[in-house]
Amino acid sequence: MASPVADSAARPHAWGRGGWGAAPRPGNAGGAMGFAPAPRPAPDHAPASPLLPLLLKGLAVLIAALSTAASAFPPALTSLLLKVFGGGLVLTLAYLLSKRRVMPGEVRLYFSFLAWGVTISLLVAVDTAASLQMAWKIFQSGLLLWAVVVAHERHPDLRITMWGIWLIGILYIYVAYSNQAITLIDETGGRMTVMGENSNTGGQVFVFAILAALYLSERAASWRTKLPLVGSIPVLAYFLLFTGSRKMLIGMILVATLWGLTMTKGRNSPAKVVLLLALALTAYGIVGLWADTPMGQRYEYAEKDLEGREALYSDGWTLVKAHPEGIGLANQSRYMNIGEVHTEFLDVWLTTGAVGAALYFSIYLLTLRRVMRSRGMNMGFSVLDRRFFWIYMVLIFWLMFGYSRFKDPLHMVVFGSFVGIFFHIQECYGAIRKLSAPPSICGFTFPKDLHSGNAFQ
Numbered sequence: 001m002a003s004p005v006a007d008s009a010a011r012p013h014a015w016g017r018g019g020w021g022a023a024p025r026p027g028n029a030g031g032a033m034g035f036a037p038a039p040r041p042a043p044d045h046a047p048a049s050p051l052l053p054l055l056l057k058g059l060a061v062l063i064a065a066l067s068t069a070a071s072a073f074p075p076a077l078t079s080l081l082l083k084v085f086g087g088g089l090v091l092t093l094a095y096l097l098s099k100r101r102v103m104p105g106e107v108r109l110y111f112s113f114l115a116w117g118v119t120i121s122l123l124v125a126v127d128t129a130a131s132l133q134m135a136w137k138i139f140q141s142g143l144l145l146w147a148v149v150v151a152h153e154r155h156p157d158l159r160i161t162m163w164g165i166w167l168i169g170i171l172y173i174y175v176a177y178s179n180q181a182i183t184l185i186d187e188t189g190g191r192m193t194v195m196g197e198n199s200n201t202g203g204q205v206f207v208f209a210i211l212a213a214l215y216l217s218e219r220a221a222s223w224r225t226k227l228p229l230v231g232s233i234p235v236l237a238y239f240l241l242f243t244g245s246r247k248m249l250i251g252m253i254l255v256a257t258l259w260g261l262t263m264t265k266g267r268n269s270p271a272k273v274v275l276l277l278a279l280a281l282t283a284y285g286i287v288g289l290w291a292d293t294p295m296g297q298r299y300e301y302a303e304k305d306l307e308g309r310e311a312l313y314s315d316g317w318t319l320v321k322a323h324p325e326g327i328g329l330a331n332q333s334r335y336m337n338i339g340e341v342h343t344e345f346l347d348v349w350l351t352t353g354a355v356g357a358a359l360y361f362s363i364y365l366l367t368l369r370r371v372m373r374s375r376g377m378n379m380g381f382s383v384l385d386r387r388f389f390w391i392y393m394v395l396i397f398w399l400m401f402g403y404s405r406f407k408d409p410l411h412m413v414v415f416g417s418f419v420g421i422f423f424h425i426q427e428c429y430g431a432i433r434k435l436s437a438p439p440s441i442c443g444f445t446f447p448k449d450l451h452s453g454n455a456f457q
Contacts, residue, residue: 052096053155059089060148060413061164067409068168068205071196072175086140093147102153104423106363107146113359113406114138117329117352125328134330137407144409145416152420153427158385159219161417162212165410166229169209169236172202182242191244191294200402203245206236207252208410211395214259215388217275219381230274234282241286244294247402251395256282258391309342316341319350326353344400360406367415368393370422382425389418 063085070078096102114135121131152158172194176182181192191199213229213236220226240248256279263272290296298305319327319335329351333339341347349357371389374382392414396405405411 050155052092053151054160056089056092056096056147056151057155057160057164057417059085059092060144060151060416061160063089063144064409064413065164065168065171068197068201069171069195086143089147090143093143093150096150096154102150102423103146104149104153104419105366106419106423107142107149109359109363109366110142110145110406113352113356113363114142116356116359117326120326120352120356121328121331124323124325125331126334127331128328131329131331134407138329141407141409141412145412145419148413148416149420149423152417153424156421156424158215158381158388158417158421161413162215162219165208165212165414166216166232169205169212170232172205172209173232173235173239176202176239176242182239185242185294191298192239192242194243199243200245200248203240203243203248204251204399204410206240206243207248207255207395208414210236210252211255211388211392214255214275215384217271218384226271226274230278233275233278234285237282237286238289241289241293241295244298246295246298247399249295251398254398255391255395258394262387262391312336312338312342313346316343316346316350320346323350324353326351326356340403342402344402344404344406347404348406364393364396367419367422370419370426374422374425382421385418385421389422392418 063082066073066078066081066085070082073081117138118131118135121128121135125131148161152161176192176194181194185192192202193199194202194205210233213233217226217229220229237252240252260276260279263276315336316332327335327350330339331351332341332347341350345357348360352360367389371386374386396411396415399405
């Protein structure tokens with residue numbers, strides 16, 4: 001898998017097994033809507049073991065983690081590990097697909113976008129080699145997306161994904177602290193670099209880790225689990241300041257604000273009060289540290305940078321009008337003095353034309369439609385998942401004004417996890433309404449306590 005270029009989220013863990021295998025509570029799988037419960041699976045159609053979906057999730061997390069820190073390892077070792085993890089992921093995915101074909105519309109649209117991009121590139125690209133190299137990266141990201149979707153369709157639980165993101169954030173903190181990255185900033189006057197990656201990549205890791213900490217804090221039942229998660233939020237924000245990634249700072253503010261505005265839904269008010277205090281402490285610390293950090297210093301000339309970005313957008317739009325069919329993947333530098341227009345909205349349109357843009361952005365529209373249709377289903381933790389999906393989508397919409405998301409392993413893992421869960425919910429919703437679901441679709445169970453999170457101790 002290719003290392004992300006983006007300023008664009010993922011994840012080894014601990015998860016509870018004690019709650020799995022119990023019958024669902026009445027009313028939570030459709031009973032509250034007046035529907036009969038889903039039929040129990042026949043003995044010869046028992047639900048597949050969750051071990052393979054769990055393996056897929058773990059491999060996806062490892063690939064995302066290694067991709068975000070590829071510069072920290074020798075290239076040969078990075079390539080070998082990615083081949084091993086990627087090969088294991090593809091083999092596991094192929095085995096699961098042999099049991100039951102699962103390719104939601106989002107995955108089909110993603111590969112359709114890739115096919116169209118390759119076609120246009122072969123027809124019009126000035127640098128065909130660069131286009132094919134980019135197409136290979138997109139293909140690998142597509143396999144990662146597909147694997148994560150299948151894993152969460154078979155095992156609809158976001159915790160492994162979210163624990164992985166959070167742990168990657170903790171890893172970045174540890175590396176930055178042990179290597180005295182902040183001290184080096186004082187000596188060089190630059191921005192904090194972690195594991196040799198772009199500062200924006202590190203900033204994104206911290207933002208995604210904060211999102212994961214909020215999610216897991218609400219999902220966890222034990223305060224021994226909640227407190228480290230809550231306590232990590234100010235620390236993650238502190239290190240984010242030293243990356244100087246302004247787009248990621250605004251992304252963090254969006255995540256925290258949207259979480260605060262929607263936190264009244266659900267239970268566990270004491271935990272939410274503690275989370276609010278953690279966010280307030282974080283905001284207070286940011287204000288106090290602001291002037292002496294790369295973030296504060298970069299905002300001093302933000303207006304000049306904004307003018308440069310507006311000029312870049314203008315040049316990109318001019319090229320879009322001049323080449324409505326597209327210029328081919330990764331061919332921006334052949335027409336401009338920069339490799340990307342710095343907004344996915346223009347980059348996708350410019351490189352693959354209006355058709356490619358329609359295919360690509362329809363991926364998100366289809367998932368939004370799934371989520372809207374799931375509003376009547378309070379199955380397990382679907383309410384919490386739905387709420388955090390909206391928060392994540394606002395974050396991604398904002399980040400799309402930066403580098404492209406379609407080749408970012410962190411985003412593929414998080415977004416694909418949500419797609420798999422809501423695809424699963426939609427399948428079960430249809431099965432309940434028909435009252436004659438194939439056992440392979442709804443032959444699963446939820447944690448014993450569907451709302452309080454007691455399945456995660």
